[in-house]
Amino acid sequence: MFILEPDGFEKILDSLREKGYRITGPKLRDGAIVLDTIDSAASLPRGVRDHQGPGRYRLEETGDDSWFSYTLGSDSWKKLFFHPIKPLFKTTRDGGLLQIEPEPPREGLKALIGVRPCELQALAIQDKVLAEGEFVDRHYVASRKGTFIVAVNCTVPGGTCFCVSMGTGPVADRGYDISLTELGSNGATRFVARAGSPHGEELLAAASSGKAGESDLQLEAELLEAAAGNMGRSLDVEGLAAALAESGDHPRWEEVAERCQACTNCTMACPTCYCHTVEDSTDLTGSVADRTRVWDSCFTADHSYLHGGSVRETRGARYRQWLTHKLSSWHDQFGGSGCTGCGRCITWCPVGIDITEEAQAVRGTARG
Amino acid sequence: MSPEPGSINLTDRIRGGVDPMVPRIYNVERIRRNNHDTFTMELNPADGGNPEPFSAGQFNMLYIFGVGEIPVSISGDPVQDGPLMHTIREVGTVTRAMARLKPGDSIGVRGPFGSHWPVELAVGTDVVIVAGGIGLAPLRPVIYQVTGNRSRYGRMVLLYGARAPKEILYQRQLKAWGGSFDMDVHVTVDRGERGWNGEIGVVTGLIRRAPLDRSGAIALICGPEIMMRFSAQELLRRGMDKDRIYVSMERNMKCGVGLCGHCQYGAKIICKDGPVYRYDDIESLLGRREV
Known part of the structure; x- marks a missing residue:
């Protein structure tokens, strides 16, 4: 040292x-x-x-x-x-x-x-x-x-x-x-x-x-x-991933959807969100096309587009996808949580939706 | 203390020197109309080489110049040499642009990607194929593979449901398959029309009456999610085991190699651990809304 x-x-x-x-x-x-x-x-x-x-x-x-x-x-x-x-x-x-x-x-x-x-x-x-x-x-x-x-x-x-x-x-x-x-x-x-x-x-x-x-x-x-000892927030992660995996029909998802604007701020600010899409564009002559990879978000309708519609049509389903991926299915896919506790998604949400509060609410009542 | 913790020791691992995000150029050899909105393309590599080998059930990412790229299952023969085949239904911008391609045009192909139908499990036993609509396309390679080495397998039964008689895919092949001793073919349509003497009703009705008598048979299902769910349930009622039933899932895909996040289905990443899943592996997800 x-x-x-x-x-x-x-x-x-x-x-x-x-x-x-x-x-x-x-x-x-x-x-x-x-x-x-x-x-x-x-x-x-x-x-x-x-x-x-x-x-x-x-x-x-x-x-x-x-x-x-x-x-x-x-x-x-x-x-x-x-x-x-x-x-x-x-x-x-x-x-x-x-x-x-x-x-x-x-x-x-x-x-x-x-x-x-x-x-x-x-x-x-x-x-x-x-x-x-x-x-x-x-x-x-x-x-x-x-x-x-x-x-x-x-x-x-x-x-x-x-x-x-x-x-x-x-x-x-x-x-x-x-x-x-x-x-x-x-x-x-x-x-x-x-x-x-x-x-x-x-x-x-x-x-x-x-x-x-x-x-x-x-x-x-x-x-x-x-x-x-001075953290602004806390989240009890004990058993959380398993509880969230079973939370598909929880009414809280619809409640949070009433506030969520699907603005994608949380996913852009998140340091681990990695979803991306590709865009194809042609020049004016039509003889050159570029493929570009750009950040995407699971809060957009296009993210789950399939056969002419979105699989996740409602904001509740999109919020559920985001939160359960971050705190639950990420464990299955990559052997650990997708959340670091940085708090950006809370700070930069225009309506102040708090991931720690939502996760706790879903888990709290899922248990009972 | 590792030599450079800030810069974790990463390697640029690419299979066979090929970047999975960069397409290989193929030329359109031939386009055949299957019905009013579905066509089959035959493609060969523009560099004169052979198409990439694939397993039944795998898919490619097909790129149309300047328009976009979509995942499409391979519908050709996985064993015999021949052009790459894709059967495509016109539903969106990219597929409509594909329908306008002419022989000699080129497209980009990335793949093949994903898991495959477990045809190897069918050796010595019966195979039940349940298909709905365009869902027959990803299963056709299984039929080629089994008929190409017929004596290795038991009975093969194809149960196929289409919306209407004119939407039935591969009509000539279906007749030939059904007329041979190689397989039992049963076709049903949701709505009949003049001249249709066959079955009317959903494909689950065919399962109820299908000849399923050999224990250990495997079932391969592809079609709309609701059709796959009810078909699996009907097969279970007929006494099949959960671990012998397979389904093929579909979601939006942008990369095809597990990196873009689009094809998540619960904890599954369909392009990587799918599209073919054992039924009991995704049973709890099938039927859930907006997953």
Whole structure:
């Protein structure tokens, strides 16, 4: 365990940049935290924290110099690997004859700064779905290679967070090259830093101001324990997957449908939702057609289109599909939950539907 | 400590060097009308090679230039060499565009994908095939496979229901199959019309009277969901075992390889662990609304 000071943090970014990594991290834009290319540690938001609730997101100044007092914005790291819009191939037509030119997968060094523990789990879940099955998404695999991750443990959880329930946070235990815990913020921010890979170790050894002392680790443990006890939400997952699998006709699905707008916000903001569709479009001459992969959502009518209609016509059926997939059938398909407890679907739902509340309501009465 | 935890050690595994998302170009050899809204296409690879081998019950993703791509079961012979065959009903934008194809035009083909009918389980025993409407198309490869090696199997019974006499698929073949000693063919229609002397009624009625006397027989069902559910129930009443009945499911598909999320059916991913399922594997889902 190391101690990293702000100038050491900057050194790490510098050496990553020198090695050719493109650095992405949180930025303050339009009153929200977004993920974007960052030039230096100075681009990171400082002294802000978020207030999140169902259908609610606000930032406010903390009045101190803290680096990571906010949690997650609406966009997640998935956009860097599972691109929202991805060309797949180009077809040219000469008479009736076709020729196909596939889009080559693109690799590239990427450094992710400030990845929260629940987000590490989200990346692991998408890896499982898109890169570890019988078939893989070649574009995802290529872009996921060469990723360097600086994780940040959460000391100030948000109002819609429930990572403790999902077993994904607030402390990163794997999947990072370097993990950081911010200590103190009275003009003297410093981090306890851990290496998760030889590359992380090498960078930390060069950038840190020494080993973490007993009192630093003591303070870190206290901060993280307090954070774990300070989750905005909780979800009892014991037996939940099995209960939801039997919840097909539960009246709650119709109740939630009265509020759900089928706007797809939850699925776009979700860091694990991977549904996608393909679009085919031709140029004006009609001789070139492009196939593009784009994010899709199980809340649209087209998602279940079959023989001239939707299988899931009602919003209740679509919400049920989404929630039961996330918390129940994902286990059958991929050996774990599809939910990380990040809370985005609660915050960014325009009518504030809360997955923890809905799951609990369905399970609560299904039991009785 | 793994060498690069941030960048998990992923490999770009593709079968036989082929990206499953990129189609292979096939040329249309021939298009035959089966009835007013259904046709069968015969295709061969534009590169002069052979069509991909497939198993009875598998499907391909067929791409029409600039219009779109849909999953379609393969309806040809899985054993004999020959063109790739797809029997298609015109219901949407892509299938209507396919109906306008002419010999010499080309289309994109990805596949074959998915599970297959367990024809191997029928060796030495009887096969009951229950088909509704276009559901006969994904089962025709089973008929080719059994008739092509007739002595390996017991009795083969085809129970086929169509909406009306003019909608009956493969009429000439049905006559030939029924007239041979290879199989018993029973056809029924929902609505009769002038000149129809055959059965009228749903296909479950045929199951009630079908010659099912050998224990260990297998049943393969394909058609609308409600037809498959009632057919399976009728077969169970006739004493068949749940684990000898198979059905073929259908949902929207965009990738065909388990990645796009569209064809989920409860916890099933139809393009990957289906489309052919043992009945007891999906019994609890069949009949549930909007799954």
